[in-house]
Amino acid sequence: MSKKTIRLLMPQWQGGDNPNYSFGAELLAWLAPDHDQPLIKVPVQAYDGTPLVNENGMHGRTQLLEQLEAAEHIIQAHKPDRIVMFGGDCLVEQAPFAYLNERYGGELGLIWIDAHSDLVRYVGYDNGHTLPLGNLLGEGDPEFARHVKVPLKPENVFMAGLTAPTEQETEVIHRLGIKTVGTEELSNSTEVIKEWIRKSGIKHLAIHLDLDVLDPTKFRSLLFANPDKPYDLSPAGTMPIPQLLHLIKELSEETEVVGLGITEHMPWDAINLKHLLGEIPILNT
Amino acid sequence: MSKKTIRLLMPQWQGGDNPNYSFGAELLAWLAPDHDQPLIKVPVQAYDGTPLVNENGMHGRTQLLEQLEAAEHIIQAHKPDRIVMFGGDCLVEQAPFAYLNERYGGELGLIWIDAHSDLVRYVGYDNGHTLPLGNLLGEGDPEFARHVKVPLKPENVFMAGLTAPTEQETEVIHRLGIKTVGTEELSNSTEVIKEWIRKSGIKHLAIHLDLDVLDPTKFRSLLFANPDKPYDLSPAGTMPIPQLLHLIKELSEETEVVGLGITEHMPWDAINLKHLLGEIPILNT
Secondary structure: OOOOEEEEEEOOOOOOOOOHHHHHHHHHHHHOOOOOOOEEEOOOOOOOOOOOOEEOOEEOHHHHHHHHHHHHHHHHHHOOOEEEEEEOOHHHHHHHHHHHHHHOOOOOEEEEEOOOOOOOOEOOEOOHHHOHHHHHOOOOOHHHHOOOOOOOOHHHEEEEOOOOOOHHHHHHHHHHOOEEEOHHHHHHOOHHHHHHHHHHOOOEEEEEEEHHHEOOOOOOOOHHHOOOOOOOOOOOOOEOHHHHHHHHHHHHHHOEEEEEEEEOOOOHHHHHHHHHHHHOHHHHO | OOOOEEEEEEOOOOOOOOOHHHHHHHHHHHHOOOOOOOEEEOOOOOOOOOOOOEEOOEEOHHHHHHHHHHHHHHHHHHOOOEEEEEEOOHHHHHHHHHHHHHHOOOOOEEEEEOOOOOOOOEOOEOOHHHOHHHHHOOOOOHHHHOOOOOOOOHHHEEEEOOOOOOHHHHHHHHHHOOEEEOHHHHHHOOHHHHHHHHHHOOOEEEEEEEHHHEOOOOOOOOHHHOOOOOOOOOOOOOEOHHHHHHHHHHHHHHOEEEEEEEEOOOOHHHHHHHHHHHHOHHHHO
């Protein structure tokens, strides 16, 4: 029987406290190839001009928890074999990956393609999108981690493209024994990841793709590449798109990919152009 | 009676000999605000991998003429009062602006917001998109100019944002007496254009907007801002988006805008991301 795959569109912005993530999600879903996979929208409270409240160290905590539950309900309504998630800030991946780990007996493999670990809070930056991997491992934020019925095994997680981790991130990575490989090493060979898949017997793999793993001087639709602010390139990614595609293809050949999340798309030009078009009189009268 | 406005989507790429213009047109139309203006697609021969033939100094001349005629037929089928054209290379504007000049008794005003004059051929660059304004003035390429039943009056044309014209362009501009104003001067005041509108008695105005008038370090969805090639910034535009919007709003208050063409959109990030998504196995199986 063929696998049942659903696509979720979750234009969540509260996890990064930036409404532009919502439009990034919509454009991402529009760019995806046509397919008979159903596209289901997860309800998200749209930005209405009201600033998010910092609730116990997280902006928009209540909304984020409500939206997490909405995603969980939609997934339970469909009970798919495979899930593609279009975000939105990267906290959108918690619901699908937690479901897939349960669905595959707690043995889900997860490759975290990202310039950031998403394991811990950063002091002075109270946004939920720094925590999805922490939550999935049963750490992170207790109110979110509680939603993960079967936490992923740290030995089933591999981080690719991590750039300049903080001391605190490095501590967690070492304590949990999470494997990592940098973009430069991967540019020579993906063997280290394929060997991990074989040795660990990973039969089902989820791929987290935070677009900020890409080099923002080549792919400019990222938070770090805001044309109206000087580039803040640290700690930005360095991966070229062809290398990313090669990696995803290699993973897909090595094992069965059952989950894919694509997040943190911030298409500045399209945002600015849409705003321009929205203000031109002949297009609106 | 309210004005009848149509939107045309013409994903023509042959005029710039670059298939990316087609996708740029599609994305542009998708970004436009929802409205009850009908969106009509002008048939264009999609790129199928066959290189264009250089026919008498123009790549794809036959296709470009066929597509010009298709646009003319669609406009004649609707006989609108106002036309919005989403390109595509900027040759797409010939049909709507020639029609509007006839529709308004040969007295159409035209503001040419562009880093380039689009008046003449450049030696060694045999692409039709260097000629639309020339054609509309009865100069340009004879096979195209012949389609313009009532050529525009040069005194009814104003160029805004022209950057580094060649000697040949300068000659034509002086010979025809076309007014020009640079981006820097416009940043202080749009009065020179508004005065022209008042003094010339322009009752109906068309706006040509070639996106390459914009500063490509701020708006990167332009031919000149290819992330895989070193920037070739000459002669690129320098206008910021807020200034462009201000100009369009001022024009729209000063007189009746009956035509708008937006062209030369080349959204590199979206093109590269769409290609990536099109190759990811889980999205295609």
